[in-house]
Amino acid sequence: MTSFMRSKKGMSTRTSTDELSIPGITEAESPTALRNEIQEELTAVSLSSPTALHTKRFSGRLYVTLHRAVNLAAGDRDPYVKLELRPVPGLAKEAKKTFRVVERVSKVKHNTLDPVWEEKFMYPIKTAGGCYLHCEVYDKDRAVSDDFLGVVEIPLEAVKNASEVALAPYHLKAPANYKGSIPISGFIELTLRYEPFVEVPYVKAMIMDVSSCRHKPQEVTKLSVRLGSSFTYNTNVNSTSVQCARHGYANWNEWLSVDVDVPNLEREVVAVDVLKHHTSALTRKKTSTVIAQVILPLSTITMAQHTHPAEEFPPSLTQYYPLTTLKGDPIGQIYLSLGYMGPDPHEAEERKMRASEAKRMEDKAAATRSRALVLDEVAAQSEQEAAREAAAAEAARRKQSMEVAAA
Numbered sequence: 001m002t003s004f005m006r007s008k009k010g011m012s013t014r015t016s017t018d019e020l021s022i023p024g025i026t027e028a029e030s031p032t033a034l035r036n037e038i039q040e041e042l043t044a045v046s047l048s049s050p051t052a053l054h055t056k057r058f059s060g061r062l063y064v065t066l067h068r069a070v071n072l073a074a075g076d077r078d079p080y081v082k083l084e085l086r087p088v089p090g091l092a093k094e095a096k097k098t099f100r101v102v103e104r105v106s107k108v109k110h111n112t113l114d115p116v117w118e119e120k121f122m123y124p125i126k127t128a129g130g131c132y133l134h135c136e137v138y139d140k141d142r143a144v145s146d147d148f149l150g151v152v153e154i155p156l157e158a159v160k161n162a163s164e165v166a167l168a169p170y171h172l173k174a175p176a177n178y179k180g181s182i183p184i185s186g187f188i189e190l191t192l193r194y195e196p197f198v199e200v201p202y203v204k205a206m207i208m209d210v211s212s213c214r215h216k217p218q219e220v221t222k223l224s225v226r227l228g229s230s231f232t233y234n235t236n237v238n239s240t241s242v243q244c245a246r247h248g249y250a251n252w253n254e255w256l257s258v259d260v261d262v263p264n265l266e267r268e269v270v271a272v273d274v275l276k277h278h279t280s281a282l283t284r285k286k287t288s289t290v291i292a293q294v295i296l297p298l299s300t301i302t303m304a305q306h307t308h309p310a311e312e313f314p315p316s317l318t319q320y321y322p323l324t325t326l327k328g329d330p331i332g333q334i335y336l337s338l339g340y341m342g343p344d345p346h347e348a349e350e351r352k353m354r355a356s357e358a359k360r361m362e363d364k365a366a367a368t369r370s371r372a373l374v375l376d377e378v379a380a381q382s383e384q385e386a387a388r389e390a391a392a393a394e395a396a397r398r399k400q401s402m403e404v405a406a407a
Helices: 031-048 052-056 093-098 156-160 298-307 345-406
Strands: 060-070 079-087 102-105 116-125 131-139 147-155 167-171 187-196 202-211 220-229 243-246 250-259 269-279 286-297 318-324 330-341
Touching (some): 060 131, 060 156, 060 167, 102 116, 131 156, 147 156, 202 269, 220 250, 269 330, 298 345
Antiparallel strands (some): 060 116, 079 131, 167 187, 202 250, 202 330, 220 243, 269 286, 318 330
16 A cells, blocks of 8 residues: 555645644645545555455464363472464564464462363464464462473464364473473363354454544654454454654554454444553553543444445445543544444344244235135135025925915
8 A cells, every 4th residue: 555645746635724733744744635645545445455454354263272281390389371372483574574473371370280270262363374372381480480381382274174173182391492490291281273264253444543632732642543342352463553643643544453243233342442652761661551442333333334235434434533531531533444344234134024024924914814714614604504594495485385285
């Protein structure tokens, strides 16, 4: 995608006086001019590359259940496990640039060499053949560094090609350069399951810019945007890059996506957070804080997509969204585009309603036919009764005629 910061010759823009009065903001870099350029570029991308978002998507997820460890080496008896998704050695340089090492840490189990965790973890995966699960077991030690108790490495290709999902023991091993004094023993029990992302619906977003997102008029900060949902909230894979914001304005033009829980459509929400990044002057430790957010019901997004099924980004979802602090106070706005990829829940609901209406009409027609049969039966009985009465009357008339003749 070409840069959104360049100036286009001959492009007509309307730049407000307020924007140009901001120190350091030129007409070509004003929010209005940038936004016009972004919209033009977004339209070009949408028309020329309808699957552009899919190149940014992860291809699957790994579900890990850490059950227990058995017969660990003696230590302080406070074991825990670090689980990391790592790229395989020899992975292409370009692939490594987009790969993110995802680490999870289990709880510490005290006073045991046979700990039971029963903890579950989820890892986003870009390529099942290009990474592996690296599990290290440690013994927690508050006085000195934690003791190493063994490692397990499981290629994701093996998980993907497994014929069934089952609990399995994985024996702990020592790495080639291990020089510790504690002997390695025991095993951990894991259940691993790979799920292709094609089965998971998701919301896609084009994060363009934020404006007036500041606490002080002349504030210069570092901001990023995070996309999440109540179904999954993983900041490692759903965040933009960090950009310098002058006077509350920052520009990204980056794709994000997040899984959503369509079966719980009425309760599911999509959250867009703006994070402020800090670096401590004393410790140089980096931290981030959510300073603004907007919460959107998933049903609103899916309904807009249902109304415009051919649009990658429905027009009603490309707009300014007002931002608020976590306390609910207004703090600027964010300009972004949203779209939904997955089975249309409203189409399914419409099919259900149509099926229900068809069944209702069928039941009504069946009831009408039933009533018609009853009426036909009643009419037939009435005709038979009338015929019997007529026959009886005729017999009585003949009998009377015979009696008169005999007299």
